[in-house]
Amino acid sequence: MSYRELEIEVIRWAEARQIIPNATPQSQLNKGLSEFAELFTAESQRDMVKIKDGVGDVMVCLINYCALKDIDLVDCLALAYNEIRDRKGTLKPDGTFVKEAETKVQPTDRARILLSTIVAGCKANGRAPDADSLVEALEGAMHYLKPTTN
Numbered sequence: 001m002s003y004r005e006l007e008i009e010v011i012r013w014a015e016a017r018q019i020i021p022n023a024t025p026q027s028q029l030n031k032g033l034s035e036f037a038e039l040f041t042a043e044s045q046r047d048m049v050k051i052k053d054g055v056g057d058v059m060v061c062l063i064n065y066c067a068l069k070d071i072d073l074v075d076c077l078a079l080a081y082n083e084i085r086d087r088k089g090t091l092k093p094d095g096t097f098v099k100e101a102e103t104k105v106q107p108t109d110r111a112r113i114l115l116s117t118i119v120a121g122c123k124a125n126g127r128a129p130d131a132d133s134l135v136e137a138l139e140g141a142m143h144y145l146k147p148t149t150n
Helices: 003-016 025-045 048-069 073-084 106-126 132-140
Strands: 088-092 096-101
Touching: 003 048, 003 073, 025 048, 048 073
Parallel strands: none
Antiparallel strands: 088 096
16 A cells, blocks of 8 residues: 555545544644654654654554645655755754855865965965965865865
8 A cells, every 4th residue: 555545544434433523633733742642652662663663653643734734745744855855964863953155165165274374374484375376276176175075
């Protein structure tokens, strides 16, 4: 059975029990929160049967909520995915997500670092950085200034 077919069956089940239309979106959110708490408990107990049941129960509440709000749950998932799909980064072992922008030096930052290094080197040698030395150093380091590909 496809997801769409199963979603329709859940809605039919809820309608047969008058959950739809008699429940409110808020009551389904409250029920979903309760089911999520049960899922959290099942996870802490590492009980796979209860975990699967909890995920299903949360999904039923989300399906009912969306039906009551006349929202397509798959559209919501697609919106969320479209928002995150181009994000770059990694999840560290401690659970912290580090965005790629925070883990890689951006081209403008590389240029700034390079120029600062050149200026510092010139000053250390007792001479002021001139345009020619800056251009020469930049031409030699152009590969550092190329944008990173995503």
